[in-house]
Amino acid sequence: MLPTPHRQATTHARRRRTAAVLLASAVSVCLVAASAPAVPLGVGDRLFPYLGNPGYDVASYDLSFTYPGNNSEPLRAVTTIDAWTTADLDRVNLDFAHGTVHSVEVDGEPAEFRTAGEDLVITPEDSVSDDNWMRIIVRHTSNPVPAKGREGGWVRTADGLAMANQADAAHLVFPCNDHPSDKAVFTIRVTAPDGHTAVANGLPAGVDRSGGSTTWTYRTQHPMATELAQVSIGRSTVLHRTGPHGLPVRDVVPTRYRKALEPWLAKTPAQMEWMESKVGRYPFETYGLLMADASTGFELETQTLSLFERELFTEPAYPAWYVESIMVHELAHQWFGDSVTPRTWSDLWLSEGHATWYEALYAEEQADKPMRDRMKAAYGASDRWRAAGGPPAAPKAPEPGRKTGIFRPNVYDGAALVLYALRQEIGRPAFERLQRAWVGRHQDDTATTEDFVRLAAEISGRDLDGFFQGWLYGEKTPPMPGHPDWKPEAPAKPAAPAVVAAAAGTARR
Numbered sequence: 001m002l003p004t005p006h007r008q009a010t011t012h013a014r015r016r017r018t019a020a021v022l023l024a025s026a027v028s029v030c031l032v033a034a035s036a037p038a039v040p041l042g043v044g045d046r047l048f049p050y051l052g053n054p055g056y057d058v059a060s061y062d063l064s065f066t067y068p069g070n071n072s073e074p075l076r077a078v079t080t081i082d083a084w085t086t087a088d089l090d091r092v093n094l095d096f097a098h099g100t101v102h103s104v105e106v107d108g109e110p111a112e113f114r115t116a117g118e119d120l121v122i123t124p125e126d127s128v129s130d131d132n133w134m135r136i137i138v139r140h141t142s143n144p145v146p147a148k149g150r151e152g153g154w155v156r157t158a159d160g161l162a163m164a165n166q167a168d169a170a171h172l173v174f175p176c177n178d179h180p181s182d183k184a185v186f187t188i189r190v191t192a193p194d195g196h197t198a199v200a201n202g203l204p205a206g207v208d209r210s211g212g213s214t215t216w217t218y219r220t221q222h223p224m225a226t227e228l229a230q231v232s233i234g235r236s237t238v239l240h241r242t243g244p245h246g247l248p249v250r251d252v253v254p255t256r257y258r259k260a261l262e263p264w265l266a267k268t269p270a271q272m273e274w275m276e277s278k279v280g281r282y283p284f285e286t287y288g289l290l291m292a293d294a295s296t297g298f299e300l301e302t303q304t305l306s307l308f309e310r311e312l313f314t315e316p317a318y319p320a321w322y323v324e325s326i327m328v329h330e331l332a333h334q335w336f337g338d339s340v341t342p343r344t345w346s347d348l349w350l351s352e353g354h355a356t357w358y359e360a361l362y363a364e365e366q367a368d369k370p371m372r373d374r375m376k377a378a379y380g381a382s383d384r385w386r387a388a389g390g391p392p393a394a395p396k397a398p399e400p401g402r403k404t405g406i407f408r409p410n411v412y413d414g415a416a417l418v419l420y421a422l423r424q425e426i427g428r429p430a431f432e433r434l435q436r437a438w439v440g441r442h443q444d445d446t447a448t449t450e451d452f453v454r455l456a457a458e459i460s461g462r463d464l465d466g467f468f469q470g471w472l473y474g475e476k477t478p479p480m481p482g483h484p485d486w487k488p489e490a491p492a493k494p495a496a497p498a499v500v501a502a503a504a505g506t507a508r509r
């Protein structure tokens, strides 16, 4: 995700904490006996303790949505989950918090269910044993109107819906194991009245038109985290072009902006070639931009179909090089974040730091905006960012009532600065080998900060424990290798307007 700069002062990001979170912070990760009350569970994420659930590993989701023709009424939905059990389960918890559940089946038998916190707690007729497949079918609604103080999930656009689930909002849309450590393949079906077009992650797997409505089916060929799911429903046009090696590229645009957006969309294939020249083959079966006619305040790297605010491209105040570098930021996430997914939310810097790195590198190579200048500015601010948000690999929890969530500068330019320091430390050739090895070794998987530290040591042939300890976990920013003259700036200069900052090539947040 990347906040759009002009909104920062007003509608920065959308994450708000509610009383439910305070409740959930007391969540236990142990399994409960059948006689115990139904309670919300989590997988023990340091920042979102209530996300995910123990005892099973989802292999596939089949999501089926019926859109009523307007974006203010709930969609009808059926969610089918195939999961492998890793414990004996008297109860099965799913994350789900913003719809009405009509019925639940486990392995073909009706099951009891109730809500506890943001969990749907299911009690199967017979308990489910360890080391087995289970199939859960939930018939429910999915409400596109946000609950008070709890945005995320469905995004209502001028002509329909899009999705923005990062970090903790997929379970506002569909029942799931809502933690990035449990990736799965997805089949997504959307039925909508004539005049609408639906697109989701992956490639089309069928279109069925009948009785005034159409059902579109999409399937991912690679596993995906729930936070990266995307469904677009709108008065849209799908534009097709070809990327590197004949890769199908498709963009989804509001039909009335098709002409205005085309010059931007035409840039994608060359940007993909540029990224491939840096880190290797694009990791998925398709790519494209979803241009949402909505004021989201951010862009989001939903897998194979990145979500962008249409305004970023039609607002003339943004310099072209800047808009292009943001396109590359979301594209780079397809490798860093989507294909190689941070296993916990504390590993978020692995995703945002790398996306910011390629955003800045692209600006340097294509628009003559030196990386060194940007990193020097980041160095100046880094101690402040660490004080506000924590060190890059140990970010502070989102504060109740603060909208910025965990998406703070410490994991964007603050983390790109770590990569710059690493390149200074081990040299450009080893750094470039590391980047390629990282996306190659962990493709379609999850990975941790420790995995990155270990691989960097292996590739460089150096013990980097001390280096990473300071750069990833230190309260203060260590001295920059090769730039002993770089100094932290004194705090609290008034912020320049974001657009001016963007035009100057400095930090955006």
Ligand SMILES: [Zn+2]
Pocket (backbone or CB within 6 Å): 001, 002, 329, 333, 351, 352, 355
């Ligand atoms: Zn990002």
